[in-house]
Amino acid sequence: MKSSISRSLVMLSLSFFFTSLFTMSQAIASDVSIIDPYVRAVPPGQTVSAAFLQLENSSGNTHYIVNASSPVSKVVELHSHVHENGMMKMRQVESIEIPANGKTVLEPGGLHIMLIGLHDTLKIDQKVAITLEFKDGSSQVIEAPVRKIMMKGMMMKK
Ligand SMILES: [Cu+2]
Numbered sequence: 001m002k003s004s005i006s007r008s009l010v011m012l013s014l015s016f017f018f019t020s021l022f023t024m025s026q027a028i029a030s031d032v033s034i035i036d037p038y039v040r041a042v043p044p045g046q047t048v049s050a051a052f053l054q055l056e057n058s059s060g061n062t063h064y065i066v067n068a069s070s071p072v073s074k075v076v077e078l079h080s081h082v083h084e085n086g087m088m089k090m091r092q093v094e095s096i097e098i099p100a101n102g103k104t105v106l107e108p109g110g111l112h113i114m115l116i117g118l119h120d121t122l123k124i125d126q127k128v129a130i131t132l133e134f135k136d137g138s139s140q141v142i143e144a145p146v147r148k149i150m151m152k153g154m155m156m157k158k
Contacts, residue, residue: 031058034140078093
């Protein structure tokens with residue numbers, strides 16, 4: 001008897017949790033559009049990859065991605081590339097800004113979402129779920145297909 005009450009309490013709070021999650025992602029989805037997300041295919045055995053996408057903000061407020069997560073890797077970090085002594089190096093960043101009524105592009109050689117410690121080899125066209133967390137605590141889940149891409153711009157000046 002007691003356990004069935006606690007079970008229904010758990011169900012109740014779970015359904016509330018998912019309802020509020022859904023409401024939050026709806027709110028952000030109307031502000032920020034995700035365009036052309038993809039994940040870089042890497043050779044078997046390589047445990048690090050990256051995701052790229054474009055973010056379009058149709059609202060008058062600046063939005064920030066402050067965190068990302070994915071079931072495909074142990075760790076997910078927000079990264080940028082910086083020039084240092086003539087070399088391109090990756091740096092973890094606190095957040096990725098999407099300006100009001102503006103666009104932010106995550107691309108090879110620039111901002112990206114780093115997938116560190118892949119659990120399995122990524123397959124071409126496999127859809128990778130990535131949860132983007134915004135500064136206000138809301139989140140949006142994207143499905144990024146795995147694609148073969150060229151390493152461009154690593155040695156070139158932009
Ligand atoms: Cu990186």
